[in-house]
Amino acid sequence: MAHYDLIVLGTGGIGSAALYHAASRGLRCLGLDRFPPAHDRGSSHGESRLIRLSYFEHPDYVPLLRRSYELWDALDPSLLTRSGILYAGPAESDTIRGVLASAEQHGLVVEKAEPKDFPQYVIPEGASAVFEPDAGWLPVESCVRAHLAAALNHGAEHRWGETIEGWRERDAGVQVSTDRAAYSTDRLVIAGGAWSSQLLAALDLPLTVTRKHLHWFECEDPRYRHGFYIELAHGQFYGFPAQGGRLKLAEHSGGERIDDPLCASREQDPNDDRHIDAFVADHLPGVKPARLDHATCFYTMTPDADFIVDNYPGSERVAFAAGLSGHGFKLAPALGELLIDRVTGTRSDFNTGFIGLQRFTA
Numbered sequence: 438m439a440h441y442d443l444i445v446l447g448t449g450g451i452g453s454a455a456l457y458h459a460a461s462r463g464l465r466c467l468g469l470d471r472f473p474p475a476h477d478r479g480s481s482h483g484e485s486r487l488i489r490l491s492y493f494e495h496p497d498y499v500p501l502l503r504r505s506y507e508l509w510d511a512l513d514p515s516l517l518t519r520s521g522i523l524y525a526g527p528a529e530s531d532t533i534r535g536v537l538a539s540a541e542q543h544g545l546v547v548e549k550a551e552p553k554d555f556p557q558y559v560i561p562e563g564a565s566a567v568f569e570p571d572a573g574w575l576p577v578e579s580c581v582r583a584h585l586a587a588a589l590n591h592g593a594e595h596r597w598g599e600t601i602e603g604w605r606e607r608d609a610g611v612q613v614s615t616d617r618a619a620y621s622t623d624r625l626v627i628a629g630g631a632w633s634s635q636l637l638a639a640l641d642l643p644l645t646v647t648r649k650h651l652h653w654f655e656c657e658d659p660r661y662r663h664g665f666y667i668e669l670a671h672g673q674f675y676g677f678p679a680q681g682g683r684l685k686l687a688e689h690s691g692g693e694r695i696d697d698p699l700c701a702s703r704e705q706d707p708n709d710d711r712h713i714d715a716f717v718a719d720h721l722p723g724v725k726p727a728r729l730d731h732a733t734c735f736y737t738m739t740p741d742a743d744f745i746v747d748n749y750p751g752s753e754r755v756a757f758a759a760g761l762s763g764h765g766f767k768l769a770p771a772l773g774e775l776l777i778d779r780v781t782g783t784r785s786d787f788n789t790g791f792i793g794l795q796r797f798t799a
């Protein structure tokens with residue numbers, strides 16, 4: 438049986454970053470996945486992901502976000518485009534209050550924006566708007582490939598086309614079994630995305646998987662050069678700078694709960710289409726109503742929409758990231774590094790209590 442210093446289960450957004458951090462520390466490591474690099478069957482595909490610092494979800498993400506900015510730039514400076522993001526919503530909304538609170542607590546640059554200065558977005562009467570110049574976007578598939586390529590350059594092995602069937606801790610380490618082989622390892626990192634409940638079955642994690650939709654519309658209007666995140670009374674919508682005559686957008690709220698990500702439909706959902714078409718018609722006057730493309734993707738939600746990144750209970754050599762709740766990609770480098778710190782006994786100064794497993798087991 439082949440033996441490794443460290444094995445990563447799942448080499449999507451987070452696992453590819455973990456594999457790179459393990460390999461760059463000189464560990465002999467293996468990454469395993471069912472699908473090929475940067476595939477479109479999980480949660481890390483669809484051209485782009487927003488990245489932002491003034492984090493309305495929770496201010497404690499900000500130090501991890503700062504580290505992620507550093508690590509993305511170090512991995513390849515062409516990955517992160519600082520296009521700026523416009524946030525809009527009622528002054529007391531989670532989005533606006535959260536952005537301002539994070540910015541104040543961490544001294545981040547955000548500018549109060551006048552809706553009239555951004556006429557390409559129709560912002561509801563009386564709403565507040567804030568512009569964050571350092572926010573931007575990442576090319577998601579290129580990021581996964583970049584982490585895997587950097588891991589391989591440092592000597593990591595990557596095997597895809599293998600389905601992980603189980604793992605178990607033994608006195609001397611951890612054994613992993615797939616449909617093709619068995620492996621042993623001193624340390625294990627689990628980053629299974631929408632399949633986390635299966636790979637961590639004994640923990641009975643409170644995760645739900647939802648099917649989400651991405652839409653591309655025709656847009657030649659050069660004013661759409663920023664990202665945007667707009668909170669309305671009936672939901673939150675976000676989008677990316679237009680590129681090559683296409684603008685990508687999606688609804689963050691909602692989503693259809695699914696049981697088996699391998700069997701979920703990849704077709705459009707009339708309900709989601711209706712929300713998106715109405716948003717385009719009502720709020721993006723320079724975007725043409727013609728839909729050019731569509732894709733589906735999975736959110737893996739926790740009850741409080743914060744991640745779970747922790748050691749496996751009672752284990753110093755197994756750690757996992759799960760329940761990234763539709764906002765984890767931007768943090769992949771810092772989470773990958775944190776997971777490797779966790780299984781190598783490396784001190785980390787980040788406050789991670791807010792993403793600890795304990796909040797669901799206490």
Ligand SMILES: Cc1cc2nc3c(=O)[nH]c(=O)nc-3n(C[C@H](O)[C@H](O)[C@H](O)COP(=O)(O)OP(=O)(O)OC[C@H]3O[C@@H](n4cnc5c(N)ncnc54)[C@H](O)[C@@H]3O)c2cc1C
Pocket residue numbers: 446447448449450451452469470471472478479480481482483485486487488599600601602628629630631632633636649650651687734735736758761762763764765766767768
């Ligand atoms: C539509 C959409 C929009 C999003 N927008 C943003 C955004 O703008 N900004 C942001 O930061 N985040 C965003 N996110 C969230 C972010 O993309 C995810 O949190 C992140 O990509 C999850 O990475 P992951 O590694 O957990 O999952 P994945 O990348 O899916 O990786 C999990 C891997 O594990 C493998 N695997 C699982 N089980 C097995 C098994 N038994 N055998 C073999 N392999 C297995 C899978 O094949 C997969 O490759 C968005 C997500 C979606 C769906």
